[in-house]
Amino acid sequence: MDINSILHIIAENTLRTGLPLPAPRDIAYHWAKPLNLPRSGSMFLYTGVMYQLMPYIKSFVAILERFEDSRLAKALRLAASPKLTGLARAAIKPERDEIELAESILTSIARLLARAGINYAYLYEDDMYTGVILYDMGLEEAFQEHAARVYERLRRRGAKKLITVDPHTTYMLRHVYPKYVDGFDIEVVNYLELLDEALAGRAQPAPRLWSGERVVVHDPCLYARALKLVKQPRRLLEHAGLTVLEPRRSGRMTYCCGGPIEALSPRLAGRIASTRLRELREKAPVIVTMCPICFVSFSRVAKNETIVDISIILSKTLRQDEEA
Amino acid sequence: MLTDILRDVRRALEDPILQESVSRAAASNEENVARVLSHYPELAKLAREVEEAKKRVLSRLDEYIEATMESLRRVKARPYFAENGEEARELIARVVGSNKLVVMSKSMVAEEIGLREYLEMNGNEVWETDLGQLLVQLEGGKPMHTLAPAIHMSKDAAAKLLSEKLGLAVSSSSPDELVASIREFLRAKLTRADVGITGANAIAADTGAVLLVENEGNIRLVAGMPRKHIVVAGVDKILPSLVDAFKAVIVQSAYAGLYPPTYVNITAGPSSTADIELQRVYGVHGPPEVHVVLVDNGRREAARHSVLSEQLRCIRCGRCQLECPVWQHTANNWGGRVYGGPMGLGWTAITEDMSRAAAAAMLCLLCKRCDSVCPMRIPLSRIARWLKRYYVCAFTATEKRQP
Numbered sequence: 001m002d003i004n005s006i007l008h009i010i011a012e013n014t015l016r017t018g019l020p021l022p023a024p025r026d027i028a029y030h031w032a033k034p035l036n037l038p039r040s041g042s043m044f045l046y047t048g049v050m051y052q053l054m055p056y057i058k059s060f061v062a063i064l065e066r067f068e069d070s071r072l073a074k075a076l077r078l079a080a081s082p083k084l085t086g087l088a089r090a091a092i093k094p095e096r097d098e099i100e101l102a103e104s105i106l107t108s109i110a111r112l113l114a115r116a117g118i119n120y121a122y123l124y125e126d127d128m129y130t131g132v133i134l135y136d137m138g139l140e141e142a143f144q145e146h147a148a149r150v151y152e153r154l155r156r157r158g159a160k161k162l163i164t165v166d167p168h169t170t171y172m173l174r175h176v177y178p179k180y181v182d183g184f185d186i187e188v189v190n191y192l193e194l195l196d197e198a199l200a201g202r203a204q205p206a207p208r209l210w211s212g213e214r215v216v217v218h219d220p221c222l223y224a225r226a227l228k229l230v231k232q233p234r235r236l237l238e239h240a241g242l243t244v245l246e247p248r249r250s251g252r253m254t255y256c257c258g259g260p261i262e263a264l265s266p267r268l269a270g271r272i273a274s275t276r277l278r279e280l281r282e283k284a285p286v287i288v289t290m291c292p293i294c295f296v297s298f299s300r301v302a303k304n305e306t307i308v309d310i311s312i313i314l315s316k317t318l319r320q321d322e323e324a
Numbered sequence: 325m326l327t328d329i330l331r332d333v334r335r336a337l338e339d340p341i342l343q344e345s346v347s348r349a350a351a352s353n354e355e356n357v358a359r360v361l362s363h364y365p366e367l368a369k370l371a372r373e374v375e376e377a378k379k380r381v382l383s384r385l386d387e388y389i390e391a392t393m394e395s396l397r398r399v400k401a402r403p404y405f406a407e408n409g410e411e412a413r414e415l416i417a418r419v420v421g422s423n424k425l426v427v428m429s430k431s432m433v434a435e436e437i438g439l440r441e442y443l444e445m446n447g448n449e450v451w452e453t454d455l456g457q458l459l460v461q462l463e464g465g466k467p468m469h470t471l472a473p474a475i476h477m478s479k480d481a482a483a484k485l486l487s488e489k490l491g492l493a494v495s496s497s498s499p500d501e502l503v504a505s506i507r508e509f510l511r512a513k514l515t516r517a518d519v520g521i522t523g524a525n526a527i528a529a530d531t532g533a534v535l536l537v538e539n540e541g542n543i544r545l546v547a548g549m550p551r552k553h554i555v556v557a558g559v560d561k562i563l564p565s566l567v568d569a570f571k572a573v574i575v576q577s578a579y580a581g582l583y584p585p586t587y588v589n590i591t592a593g594p595s596s597t598a599d600i601e602l603q604r605v606y607g608v609h610g611p612p613e614v615h616v617v618l619v620d621n622g623r624r625e626a627a628r629h630s631v632l633s634e635q636l637r638c639i640r641c642g643r644c645q646l647e648c649p650v651w652q653h654t655a656n657n658w659g660g661r662v663y664g665g666p667m668g669l670g671w672t673a674i675t676e677d678m679s680r681a682a683a684a685a686m687l688c689l690l691c692k693r694c695d696s697v698c699p700m701r702i703p704l705s706r707i708a709r710w711l712k713r714y715y716v717c718a719f720t721a722t723e724k725r726q727p
Contacts, residue, residue: 136690137712138714140713221691221693225691225695255693256689258649260689260690261650261686264687265333265334267337268333268337272653275649
């Protein structure tokens with residue numbers, strides 16, 4: 001598909017619906033319904049809807065990949081933009097099990113926080129997408145407009161501190177929003193930082209419920225290079241009883257999953273993902289990711305590897321702990 | 325524009341030799357640089373000093389250009405200033421003349437201004453003497469990496485080119501044999517050449533000394549054997565002093581993973597002697613004429629730009645390319661006509677075409693790996709982000725004109 005058409009769909013959709021791709025609005029908070037999380041407080045869980053968008057992104061990229069060189073791509077280029085968004089809406093069909101997986105990741109995160117004794121409220125319908133893709137694709141005007149709306153909603157809810165769950169949302173709120181949104185003064189903490197702090201403050205060591213299983217960690221670029229969040233996930237995994245292995249390029253020199261360009265060149269993005277996956281696979285078949293974009297990128301090209309989000313693997317501790 | 329880049333990228337993805345050799349080069353560069361920096365920890369400190377020196381020059385670029393021209397005159401070299409590529413080509417063509425045999429050592433600025441083709445068009449026989457660059461010349465393509473221009477070519481492909489284009493009887497069985505036959509072929513050109521053209525890795529404003537760093541040994545022959553030596557260099561190569569310039573070439577070779585460099589050449593004016601009756605005679609063994617063409621081609625304007633000015637600190641070690649996930653799968657197919665990879669975005673914007681640079685930038689992952697490895701601490705991802713924004717603004721403006 002033509003890049004200008006893709007930029008159109010993304011910008012138009014974000015400004016109209018708050019999400020970069022056509023998706024039901026309640027995907028942001030549907031996962032939280034069974035958990036009865038409190039609605040008010042000053043510290044809120046803010047997912048930024050990145051995990052929830054995973055199945056939609058995967059479906060969208062699959063369409064783009066199919067049409068990368070096709071005639072349909074040329075036809076789409078000629079279509080007017082509202083028609084394009086309509087076409088995208090009809091074509092994006094996320095898989096049910098992927099939606100459930102995304103929801104289970106968020107549920108795990110919520111439970112991990114609760115278990116660490118962290119009190120927080122949830123934003124529900126005010127849990128909004130930050131607009132990161134607009135910012136990363138150079139659609140800065142649209143981004144600025146969207147970001148102002150996000151901040152207004154957060155301000156109205158009285159949010160003083162936000163708990164974020166992925167690298168992109170954390171980076172946007174911590175480093176980009178303060179530059180683009182007048183008066184933005186909300187403190188931003190990542191859930192891995194919180195869990196790690198809680199672990200340090202614990203009087204008694206938590207029971208080790210894994211027994212030395214070997215996993216390899218993939219650092220997301222933003223955690224490793226922009227947010228200096230490298231040691232925390234390793235401490236958490238080791239504490240849970242896992243053996244953490246490092247790929248050739250790790251920590252500050254981690255290697256991108258290719259995800260950020262998957263909408264523009266699915267083939268190149270896929271190739272980068274395969275290169276990285278091969279490198280990770282050399283160490284262990286179980287690959288721990290900490291970012292929804294990395295998860296989607298590796299899942300697209302994985303064969304016999306297991307890609308698992310850190311929250312799922314950490315919450316296995318939780319499940320067994322609770323059972324005990 | 326982006327469609328063309330995506331087409332080149334797809335072609336690169338389907339080229340198994342390019343994929344294999346680029347990935348091998350990236351892994352070995354990573355290892356080499358790490359080894360060099362751990363054996364010689366003082367090099368990281370030198371990089372900081374070079375960064376500061378570069379900043380000093382760029383903040384007062386016009387004054388430094390003037391000082392460099394003055395120093396060149398003082399050492400009896402002949403300085404020229406060319407505002408753009410066309411002017412540089414013309415100037416050099418005049419110095420060269422026609423029906424001459426010209427040997428060149430690899431220079432990105434020469435590529436930038438299309439020098440070889442222009443001199444050929446003017447009736448000269450022109451040969452690249454860097455092995456990789458000669459292969460690129462014979463192939464009719466473009467350099468795929470700043471320091472390893474034929475990184476995309478297998479030894480079979482190289483042997484085929486040499487036998488088809490130069491009639492050399494080579495088999496591809498051994499790189500030694502390939503190198504020997506090229507050496508023999510080029511040596512015949514070098515001994516007869518009228519003009520030698522080199523780039524410059526650094527030029528010292530205080531002394532007019534031109535520094536060149538290399539491993540093959542071709543540059544010293546190109547600079548030393550013909551009767552005319554022409555240096556063509558961007559004004560970004562100026563450093564305040566000879567000591568700074570020396571540091572710059574050391575840092576460049578270190579971060580290219582080629583430390584110590586096999587050769588560093590310094591040329592400060594023509595060769596001369598006063599051994600006979602104290603009479604100064606020019607051109608003893610080296611050339612009696614040294615011409616230095618300082619090329620602007622967008623650099624002075626970029627020096628005043630809030631974002632692009634950062635690119636001018638680049639010493640072209642090529643490390644950002646070898647560390648970039650996109651470049652590792654595309655080589656210079658991702659970029660402009662001449663410059664590719666992360667540093668290629670800024671250089672294309674400065675010297676070639678803003679639209680092309682902006683379109684290429686859309687494929688940047690913004691993963692910041694280049695930022696972490698650049699010895700000059702250039703915020704390459706910030707430049708890419710700025711170019712992405714430029715791309716979007718340009719296409720939005722076009723859409724408004726054609727609803």
